[in-house]
Amino acid sequence: MEGIGIFYYFYAMRTLRQDLVLRKVGDDYIMVDPGQGMVDLSKVHTLNETAAWLWENLTGKDVTVERVAGLLCERFEVTQERATSDALALIREFEVAGLFEA
Amino acid sequence: MKINPRTTLTSLFYEIAGLQLELRLSPTVNVDMLLPSFTGFRINVANDRIPAATVTLLESEPPEENEMGVLRSDISVVWGDNFRFYERENTFVTQIKHPVKEMQWVMESTRDFKESVIYGNAKDPRMGELVSWLLMVVFGQAGLQYQLILIHASVIAHRAEHGVAFLGKSGTGKSTHSKLWLQHIPETALLNDDNPAVRIEDNDQVFIYGTPWSGKTPCYKNSKVELKAFVRLEQAPYNRFTKQENMHSLIAVLPSCTAIRWNKTLFQTMTNTLSRIVGKVMVGQLECLPDAQAAYMSSKAVFGSKAAGHTGEN
Numbered sequence: 001m002e003g004i005g006i007f008y009y010f011y012a013m014r015t016l017r018q019d020l021v022l023r024k025v026g027d028d029y030i031m032v033d034p035g036q037g038m039v040d041l042s043k044v045h046t047l048n049e050t051a052a053w054l055w056e057n058l059t060g061k062d063v064t065v066e067r068v069a070g071l072l073c074e075r076f077e078v079t080q081e082r083a084t085s086d087a088l089a090l091i092r093e094f095e096v097a098g099l100f101e102a
Numbered sequence: 103m104k105i106n107p108r109t110t111l112t113s114l115f116y117e118i119a120g121l122q123l124e125l126r127l128s129p130t131v132n133v134d135m136l137l138p139s140f141t142g143f144r145i146n147v148a149n150d151r152i153p154a155a156t157v158t159l160l161e162s163e164p165p166e167e168n169e170m171g172v173l174r175s176d177i178s179v180v181w182g183d184n185f186r187f188y189e190r191e192n193t194f195v196t197q198i199k200h201p202v203k204e205m206q207w208v209m210e211s212t213r214d215f216k217e218s219v220i221y222g223n224a225k226d227p228r229m230g231e232l233v234s235w236l237l238m239v240v241f242g243q244a245g246l247q248y249q250l251i252l253i254h255a256s257v258i259a260h261r262a263e264h265g266v267a268f269l270g271k272s273g274t275g276k277s278t279h280s281k282l283w284l285q286h287i288p289e290t291a292l293l294n295d296d297n298p299a300v301r302i303e304d305n306d307q308v309f310i311y312g313t314p315w316s317g318k319t320p321c322y323k324n325s326k327v328e329l330k331a332f333v334r335l336e337q338a339p340y341n342r343f344t345k346q347e348n349m350h351s352l353i354a355v356l357p358s359c360t361a362i363r364w365n366k367t368l369f370q371t372m373t374n375t376l377s378r379i380v381g382k383v384m385v386g387q388l389e390c391l392p393d394a395q396a397a398y399m400s401s402k403a404v405f406g407s408k409a410a411g412h413t414g415e416n
Binding site: 019021023024025026027028030032034035036038039040042044046 | 173174175176177347348349351352353356363364366369370373374377380381
């Protein structure tokens with residue numbers, strides 16, 4: 001399963017949604033996502049500091065496990081293995097939250 | 103009888119929250135009768151500034167269109183089932199429907215709401231109410247580019263110096279809470295009861311302004327005070343004030359702000375301004391009863407115990 005997951009994420013081309021703007025409000029990083037349907041289902045996404053830093057560094061680029069893991073290795077003293085599994089988890093979370101361009 | 107709009111329209115100017123609004127209409131309309139709540143906001147001539155928005159009122163039917171555009175909303179507290187909001191390629195269309203076609207009102211606005219044309223029937227007895235409401239729609243969007251947000255709130259001014267805006271869903275008791283302040287907190291006055299404007303000025307100070315729109319309460323004050331706090335109200339069987347920090351401050355105020363969700367630029371501009379505002383103004387949540395103690399509690403939270411007067415210091 002894991003192997004298939006990595007394979008999939010590694011080859012899928014995905015970019016962060018350009019319409020979302022990352023903002024710092026007090027100590028928090030947030031993005032307000034205006035719902036586009038008839039009923040107002042606007043959302044506020046909250047990011048921790050690492051996710052916010054990754055967001056800034058991934059803007060406009062293809063988001064791959066390799067790239068995210070590379071960024072994590074740059075910033076933290078982590079093994080390639082750990083960075084890869086964290087990168088995968090982050091991409092999945094972004095996916096679920098609908099933060100990638102359709 | 104067809105009126106040629108190019109030759110017969112006159113321009114009137116209003117200044118609301120420091121922004122100019124130009125209204126072009128037939129000189130036969132008695133505008134102070136039509137829009138009495140705007141009278142205190144009239145200015146004689148446009149000074150050198152460009153109006154934030156220009157609205158032209160035409161007493162005619164809207165041009166025939168094959169399709170209205172993409173229906174974006176049909177939810178309006180004021181107009182119920184008769185409200186429609188459409189997005190077209192380069193414009194937004196606000197429609198107030200009526201079973202009689204001649205009684206339908208349509209406004210077409212550029213995407214930034216800087217230019218709008220209202221089509222309607224001058225014989226409609228609802229004309230004043232309709233035009234006032236449509237001007238509010240325009241002002242709420244056009245103001246966003248000037249770091250101004252039209253909010254849904256009841257506002258009191260304390261010592262004609264500081265403002266407190268009470269937020270909450272319709273029916274929560276915003277007006278009731280304002281009234282409790284007027285009764286129990288010394289030196290307070292109502293600034294606006296429904297749709298004040300909040301604006302960050304060039305010196306980074308946040309002000310709240312009275313407007314010509316105040317819901318059911320005729321309180322159309324053309325004045326401003328420095329905004330001290332937003333207080334989101336929630337009905338509860340007790341009184342409790344909780345300060346909201348960081349993202350919670352933004353989330354507490356966001357649902358009370360006007361910005362259409364279908365123009366990303368306007369929406370992001372609004373969120374930008376709001377992020378700055380909540381960094382400078384206190385935000386709190388008040389779970390409350392409709393009683394004097396609730397007013398003492400919120401006034402104490404915002405101004406300290408002295409403002410509440412002797413009764414609040416127990």
